[in-house]
Amino acid sequence: MRVQPGAEHLTDRLLAWYADHGRDLPWRRTRDPYAILVSEVMLQQTQVARVVPRYVAWLERWPTPAALAAARPAAVIAAWSGLGYNSRAVRLQRACARITEGGWPQTIAGLQGLPGVGPYTAAAVAVLAFGHDLLPVDVNVRRVLDRATGGATLVPAPGHAAEITQALFDLGATVCIARRPRCGVCPLADGCPSRGTTAAPLRRQSRFEGSRRQARGVLLRRVTAGPVSIGDVDAAIAGSLERDGLVSIVNGRITLPGR
Numbered sequence: 001m002r003v004q005p006g007a008e009h010l011t012d013r014l015l016a017w018y019a020d021h022g023r024d025l026p027w028r029r030t031r032d033p034y035a036i037l038v039s040e041v042m043l044q045q046t047q048v049a050r051v052v053p054r055y056v057a058w059l060e061r062w063p064t065p066a067a068l069a070a071a072r073p074a075a076v077i078a079a080w081s082g083l084g085y086n087s088r089a090v091r092l093q094r095a096c097a098r099i100t101e102g103g104w105p106q107t108i109a110g111l112q113g114l115p116g117v118g119p120y121t122a123a124a125v126a127v128l129a130f131g132h133d134l135l136p137v138d139v140n141v142r143r144v145l146d147r148a149t150g151g152a153t154l155v156p157a158p159g160h161a162a163e164i165t166q167a168l169f170d171l172g173a174t175v176c177i178a179r180r181p182r183c184g185v186c187p188l189a190d191g192c193p194s195r196g197t198t199a200a201p202l203r204r205q206s207r208f209e210g211s212r213r214q215a216r217g218v219l220l221r222r223v224t225a226g227p228v229s230i231g232d233v234d235a236a237i238a239g240s241l242e243r244d245g246l247v248s249i250v251n252g253r254i255t256l257p258g259r
């Protein structure tokens, strides 16, 4: 890792900590880009503990991009149920259709051209599957770097990016957490300029109860169970699901696409 003077020992401490405390997660036992893409898309807005069993089941059912691309959209959307932000399932399947046709993009820009793949997800796949030497920076990693290095940009040494990335993910998720960092057990505490500080309270999250997102989820669950008449539901919500490719509306009947 090339950063600022003295950063090498910070890396050493981080990796030593990771060797003892790193989480054993199923997507860390593979370099299959498809498996890593599935995990990253699921993790975009869903917690690790909820993702693990769904990830395992997903790969058993659709082990390759071609298998997912060939699946009925209705089956894919139904299988995503409960993970939230269901449009991710539609975009993941579209990404796999592109990969099946044209192969895996070889560049970050190419990966970002896949449906549902933003800069962070593209970087994560590039590092964890294809061995690129860069650091994917999500909100947790950004927080750790801001606190421990004053926001320096870390450039991983060749061949170490994946391990450093995973170590930063875990430190951000379990030790250098948002509100009350656990500096007493942190491997970077020695010399950390933020040691012992407590973050300001998080802004209150917007209410899920009564939200449009909740209404979309409720309607999609109904449609997953069977066809629903447009006259029985909020047409605007149904229309938004249709625009996202999550339902089809034909002759006033709402169904999952391809069902």
Ligand code: SF4
Residues within 6 Å of the ligand: 144, 147, 148, 175, 176, 177, 181, 182, 183, 186, 187, 188, 189, 190, 192, 193, 194, 195, 196, 197
């Ligand atoms: S010492 Fe505290 S603030 Fe600094 S990196 Fe560790 S947990 Fe975060």
